[in-house]
Amino acid sequence: MNKILELVDKYIVPFVFARNNEPLLFRELLKANKMYDDGLNLEGKIPGTRVRIGRNILVFLVIWHVILLPLSALFHRELAKIDCHLLIIAAVIFTGFFFGTYSIFKAWLVDRVSLKIIKEAWHNHYPHFAYEKHHQQVSRLYGKALDKELPAKEIQLYILDHMIEEE
Template sequence: MKTNCFIDKILYGMFFVSKKPVLFRDLLEANSAYNDGMLVDPSKLNFKFKYGKSYIIFGILCIVVLMPLIGVGHKFFEKLNIHFSLLITILITSCIFIGFDIFKAYARKKLTHKLIKDAWQIHFPYFPYEKYSTKTQEIYDEAIKKEIPKRDLEQYVLDKLVTNNS
């Protein structure tokens, strides 16, 4: 439980999350994109990236991981040829920069999933996310194909969920 709290603090430190509620249609679009394995538009879920804090968090993470490795590997690198040491330094530096992009994508995906689940509790309180997210995605895709107007979309989706559930 403490791990989730710690991860939540890190996530909310990296992103600014608006207190505005997620709109019904935006939730359906975000859920559909997330289930398809695509990145969700942050404006749909009312959050944005804080680059400065993200660099600081990732920098601290790198220090925590790399300092012990440097301490252990120092004697080995001391005896190695300077050319090999330089090549390994270049490789580690490139891994750090690539790692930041992976870290950003991972954090964004985690926050997106959390925000979708939180908005789901508001819009679909009687339909558990784990069970109904794919069914709702299918209904939403069907509604888009049928060109259901925005004002009727919520009623259409809820009616379909209830009739399919019965």
């Protein structure tokens, strides 16, 4: 499974996503981290990152056919004997399944890229705090800072002070 994820990161992600090399600003990191932790859709929400829809569909079609063509070749004789009415119903079901899995694939890819960008920005802004250990704490503190309506200049200090206190 790790091999597949490495291939996705190495070939599919750069092909499907357009990115600039600018790191996220501190405020953008906090917003993206909070949205990611809250389970919200990050497509179009991370600055400098854009999904190329045509390329995403192309990659999905290739993956779909790599899976589907061997299966259809394997079960060709059984499929040829089925009544045409059942095949029409099966085609409708497979079409729905196709579009459903495309949505899942696209959301998974966006989440994967978003997490990668958030971790890169985390390393720039919080080099002394591990992402896996502190991301939920920072998300919670950022939410509190927004509720208190702190100015943008004070949010970083507020979060760092509370992170150090809680350590």
